[in-house]
Amino acid sequence: MKSTQLLTDRLIQSIKADTGRIQITDARTxxxxxxVxxxxxxxxxxxxxxxxxKYTTITIGTYPDLSLREAREVACQIRVDMRTKGLEKPRTYANSKVGKITLRELLDEVQPVFAQTKKGWRPRGGPGSSAYTRNTIERVFRPLLDKPVERLTAEDFGRxxxxxQPVRPLKGKDTANGQVxxxxSYLSPVLDWAAHRGRKFDKIGAGRxxxxxxxxxRRVHDPATNDPTIKGKRQRVLSVEDDRCHLPASTIPCPKENPTPEHPSEE
Structure with a gap:
């Protein structure tokens, strides 16, 4: 079935081709x-x-990997290349940047989104400072930061x-398995958000x-799972925020010391 309509994201998302292939010409571009x-x-x-x-057809991308806005931009570029400039083949499409976004650029995108609900993604010293979660990701995956994220495999992240290796050994340890x-754990939801993956991000509008x-x-081995040096009791100093939570509970008197009708003291 063929028709001409004004394409919108809502229309594209709702289209089903149960009775056969559908082709819709955009009324705008x-x-x-x-x-479909x-x-x-x-x-x-x-x-x-x-x-x-000469009549020609050029496939430019899959929805939603290529957005409607980007598809319109590419279509305009191709028309200029072939009709105005007389090129036999269009130049590299404008949507090529979609496949070249780096891991660092993806972190730039996701930080303000995750910071709305995740404290660890908020800058610790104001808008110009860094976030703890991002610092950890960038330290461990520094060799991958400026590579196209879609070309990075699970094996690349695993290696x-x-x-x-830790920048400086802590308490005599020669590994950084805890930091890795x-x-x-911080990077996994970032990639799920970008891929519209999992129950949290698979709904329309929830992901990138x-x-x-x-x-x-999930395929990458977590070195902390078999590291005996990070098992057992954790050494941690309570923060001011922790003290505020625990202090009120520690000052509540025991019922036996202050008897009430519901809890009479034993004679």
Whole structure:
């Protein structure tokens, strides 16, 4: 079935091709088509005649990996390349940046989103300072920060995590398995958010605006699981915030010392 309509995200998300393949021409952008297969796969294509009058079709991306806005920009670029400049093939598409976002850029995107509900993602000393969770991720995965995140595999993250050495040994330890474990736990939901993965981020609008095909860290070994040096009683100093929580409970008198009708003292 073919038709011409003004494409919107709501329309694209609601389309089902139960009776056969559907092709919709965007009423706003010349040559832009949305194709929906019987299986539900949705992709954008540009169909147009080049300067020589030859009709051609160019597939430019899959929805929602490529957003409607980006598809329109690419379609306009292709039309300029082929109709105005007379190129036989369009240049590298404008959507190429979608596949080149680095791990560092992804952290830039997710920090203000997670900071709304997660204290560890909030800058500790004001807007210009860093967050504890991000610092931990960047220390452990420093070799991967400026690489395209969609090209990083679970094996890449595993090698970086299990090969990490502490900047300075703490209390005589020569490993940083505890820090690596925390970095994995902090980064895993970031990648799930980017990939619209898991119960928390698979609903429309809960994850990143444009989904990325990124690795899943559940396959990566956590070195802290078999490190005997970080088992047992933890050494920790209570913070002022902890004291505020515990102090009121520690001053409540015992019922036997202050008898009430419900708890009479024993004679």
């Amino acid at each position: 010349q040559g832009l088509k949305l194709r 297969s019987r299986t539900g796969h949705k992709s954008f294509a540009v169909m147009m005649r080049d300067k020589a009058g 970086a995590a299990n090969g990490y 474990s925390r970095a994995l 605006a444009t989904r990325l095909d990124v690795a899943e860290l």
